[in-house]
Amino acid sequence: MWRDALLVAGKDLRIEGSSKVALNQVGPYSVVVLLLFGFAFDQDRPLLTEAAPGLFWIAVLFSAVLAVQRSFALETSDGAVDRLRLSRLEPAGIFLGKAAAVAVQLLLLEGLLALGVVVLFHARLAGAALLGASALVATAGIAAAGVAYAALSMGLRVRETLLPLLLAPVLAPIVLASTEAWRSALGVSTGDGWRWLGLLGGFAAIYLAGGVLSFGALMEET
Amino acid sequence: MSQERVRTWASAARSGRPARAARLTQVLGWAALVTLGLTTWWGLWVSPPDVVQGQYVRMLYVHPAVATMCYAGFGLCALASVAWLWPRLRSPRWDRLAVAGAEVGAVFCGATLVTGSIWGRASWGVWWTWDARLTLTAILFALSLGYLALRRAIDDPHSRALVSAMVALLMALTVVVDHYATSWFVTLHQGETLLTPDPTVHGWQLATMLMSFVAFGSLFAWMVAHRYRLELLEDRYDAEGYTSALAARRAEGQAPPEPVAPGRAAPGQPAPEPATTAGAPGGPPSKVEVRVS
Numbered sequence: 138m139w140r141d142a143l144l145v146a147g148k149d150l151r152i153e154g155s156s157k158v159a160l161n162q163v164g165p166y167s168v169v170v171l172l173l174f175g176f177a178f179d180q181d182r183p184l185l186t187e188a189a190p191g192l193f194w195i196a197v198l199f200s201a202v203l204a205v206q207r208s209f210a211l212e213t214s215d216g217a218v219d220r221l222r223l224s225r226l227e228p229a230g231i232f233l234g235k236a237a238a239v240a241v242q243l244l245l246l247e248g249l250l251a252l253g254v255v256v257l258f259h260a261r262l263a264g265a266a267l268l269g270a271s272a273l274v275a276t277a278g279i280a281a282a283g284v285a286y287a288a289l290s291m292g293l294r295v296r297e298t299l300l301p302l303l304l305a306p307v308l309a310p311i312v313l314a315s316t317e318a319w320r321s322a323l324g325v326s327t328g329d330g331w332r333w334l335g336l337l338g339g340f341a342a343i344y345l346a347g348g349v350l351s352f353g354a355l356m357e358e359t
Numbered sequence: 360m361s362q363e364r365v366r367t368w369a370s371a372a373r374s375g376r377p378a379r380a381a382r383l384t385q386v387l388g389w390a391a392l393v394t395l396g397l398t399t400w401w402g403l404w405v406s407p408p409d410v411v412q413g414q415y416v417r418m419l420y421v422h423p424a425v426a427t428m429c430y431a432g433f434g435l436c437a438l439a440s441v442a443w444l445w446p447r448l449r450s451p452r453w454d455r456l457a458v459a460g461a462e463v464g465a466v467f468c469g470a471t472l473v474t475g476s477i478w479g480r481a482s483w484g485v486w487w488t489w490d491a492r493l494t495l496t497a498i499l500f501a502l503s504l505g506y507l508a509l510r511r512a513i514d515d516p517h518s519r520a521l522v523s524a525m526v527a528l529l530m531a532l533t534v535v536v537d538h539y540a541t542s543w544f545v546t547l548h549q550g551e552t553l554l555t556p557d558p559t560v561h562g563w564q565l566a567t568m569l570m571s572f573v574a575f576g577s578l579f580a581w582m583v584a585h586r587y588r589l590e591l592l593e594d595r596y597d598a599e600g601y602t603s604a605l606a607a608r609r610a611e612g613q614a615p616p617e618p619v620a621p622g623r624a625a626p627g628q629p630a631p632e633p634a635t636t637a638g639a640p641g642g643p644p645s646k647v648e649v650r651v652s
Contacts, residue, residue: 289522293512302508306501307529313494343532351525358518 138230145226145234149208150241158207159242164249167200171253182259189260190319193250194312197279200246201308202301204239205283209291218291221356228353232284236348240280247272264322267330271318271337278311278341285348288355311340384588387581394574401567409564415481420567422474424575429471429496431579432464433503437531440524451594454520457527458510459586463579465503471496502530516594 153159174192178185185192212218221231254260262268286304290296314337321330402420409416439457442448475493480486487493506526513519 289525290509290512295512299505299508299512302501303505303526306498306505309498309501310495347525347529354521355525358515358521 138227138233141226141230142233142237145231146237146241147234149211149235149238152211153238153242159204159246163200163203163207163242164246166203167196167246167250168253170196170199171250171257175257185258186260187325189254189258190323190325191312191316192258193247193254193319194275194316196250196253197243197247197275198305198308198312200250201239201243201279201283202304204242204246205280205287205304206297206300208235208239208284209287213291218356228356229349231356232288232348232352236277236280236284236345239284240276243276243280244272247276260323263324264330267318267322267334271315271322271330271334274334274337274341275311275315275318278337278344279308281341281344281348282307282311285344285351285355288352307344311337314340381588384581384584387577387584391574391577391581394570394577398567398571398574401563401570406563406567412482415478416564418474418478418481419564420571422471422478423568424571425467425474426471426496427572428575428579429464429467429499431576432460432462432467432583433499433527433530435460435583436464436506436527440527440531443520443524451516451520454516454524455587455590455594456583457520457524458507458590459583461503461506461527461530462586463582465500465507466582467575467579468496468500468503472500499530502526506530 171192174188174196175185178188212221251262255262283304286307287300290300290303293299314333317326317328318330318333318337320326321328321333398420402417406417406420408414436457439453439460443450443453443457472493475496476486479488479493506523509526510519510523513522
């Protein structure tokens, strides 16, 4: 399973490396979202600084929808998904590989967005351990849920509109918990950020386990 | 969809008993109507105003019962989905029960948000607050809309049942988190009222509140039974359309047309009709197109 996961992740990342869709399209899109938040808050600097963690994770959520859609667009074109089904790769390995590839892209994107909130919203990054740990765990959860739901809606005619509708409420607890963890790390709130990290870990584990268990059936049925 | 799956779904649909379900919905409907009438009477005229909340306490006879039915709907959906996923229990009736529970649960979830918002305005002075339970209920409502949209997007009954059962299990997890949100997180929301060693309501307030649970419970059961029956009838319609199309196709094979050249008729006989693919004019309606190879 782990070998299959590495193979699939390597394949997806090599395709992204040559097509550069994440770099040329998803990255600029996420920065534009941050700029739009600045316009929406009328460039109110204290408010933007306070809201920076939430705006950061909303931008990640929007970008994640694009990233998982792109990840499965690779498989649906030219009947690649049929070859993937017929290959002797473990479905759980395919799921983990695709989730890992999406997670790597999201982590790079989060680095860009973190730079964006520092420059645009004057956020002061502190509490590196909590920031890094919550970003890692949240990204794993987002990638796992995103890949599972993208597989679920892969064969449907209305997948472009259905996926965001399905994914946004599922990722809402992750966005909520990661925002609270970041607010605590940045000193915006006095809450216990490590407690929120525990909740994040729970959701990420559920989505990862759910994806590993159900991905084979989803690949067969959709 | 494979023919085997179509046959399974078709035979299951034919084995249902819509007439019995119709009688059940009638009984439940009348029970709901009578108990809702009693709840309204007791709630508005018999029950006294509260010492703290005044007249606003009358929301107590609507909101908790409606919220409980929301949980019951999604719980029913989750249990039916587990039953469908369990290989030994797998039957289309569980899928029908799951969609009935989810759809009725979504209606009650919407009603929970609306009645909660009205009560919140009266008690807290705001229509909405970013409280843990309110937020999670809103997320649950969005999840249920996604579940129903997903069901509408998949044509194959087996695939639809499998995929939606998986989504339903995730929804159930959110219901559990939602229910315990008041104790896990700091919240403005009122805690347990009835299910505590020392209930905070007594007398007519308690009686009216219990009656509201009976009333909305009956309404919930009536709606679920009705929705289940509708799903059963839809399955039967599909199954009978498929069966009649198969029968028409077999009839074509058993009684081939006379080998008469087109345009020529035997003396005293009308000219032969051109061959059709499925069904005959005036025959049973066929929903499924049959391809002639």
